[in-house]
Amino acid sequence: MTPRHPLASSAAPSAAAAEPTVQAATPPAAGSAGGPDPSTVTGTPPPAVCFRHVWKRYGSVEALRDVTFTLPAGTVTGLVGANGSGKSTLLKVAAGFVRPARGEVQVLGQTPGVELRRRVAFVAEVDPLDPWMTVDQTVRFVRSFFTDWDPEHEGELREILELPGRRRVGELSKGMRTRVRLLLGLARSAPLVLLDEPFSGIDPVSRRRIADAILAACRRGGRTILLSTHDLKDAEPLFDRLMVLAGGRLVLAGDADELRARHGKSLDGIVEEVLA
């Protein structure tokens, strides 16, 4: 069933898996639309997300400029960049909510669209929660839209996130509401999870809880997570890959360990250097 409620379509992703390994952007092979499918060549699983020369314009603003990258399945990637650098747009293109002007996008082997949304959990930065519902009512309502809801994982996440089930959503702090949205996304077993700034404006305690919930989702395996953030504090250990956007262009992408070894500093330091 295709979810129709805003909570169902934008706030209920499911967890990603494994540790991230930011992989360098993979340019298409010369003379082809994107090179051979790696799964047919090496027996490795196809990438979870593949952008090739993607452009997106809003009026006169170029939000994405010639963006090319590949995310291997089962990785967790941090997407970093200043305000307006195109992070949300990239996530919305991957989720199928925004159509690129040019370029090719493949997500879980499909072109993003209505059909793909059932397999992608997208936790938007915008809060779609109904303030009059309790947390328990919200969870019951949202999970009714999804056939991939994982009740066992929901229980685990509720403990980690320490959600007050009987309180109305409208009475919750910003950090607690973010935790609720995260639960709605991560409790699905969707193979791709897109998280738009889950750490934005969040206090250190909530940041820790949110990072722990993402790690728990990763431990369940088989999921790919792409997470945008302004700040790598707390989040850096989550990532096996890093992508940095500046002015709509992907200016850095790669495996986290390789980047740390090459630059001799933390991902935080690398981002500072690249965006200076």
Ligand SMILES: Nc1ncnc2c1ncn2[C@@H]1O[C@H](COP(=O)(O)OP(=O)(O)OP(=O)(O)O)[C@@H](O)[C@H]1O
């Ligand atoms: N619906 C829209 N209509 C017009 N312009 C838009 C729209 N959405 C985004 N933009 C513009 O596209 C550019 C990229 O925006 P986007 O929200 O993707 O960036 P971002 O990196 O997520 O920013 P932030 O960190 O502030 O959330 C910005 O210049 C923004 O103003």
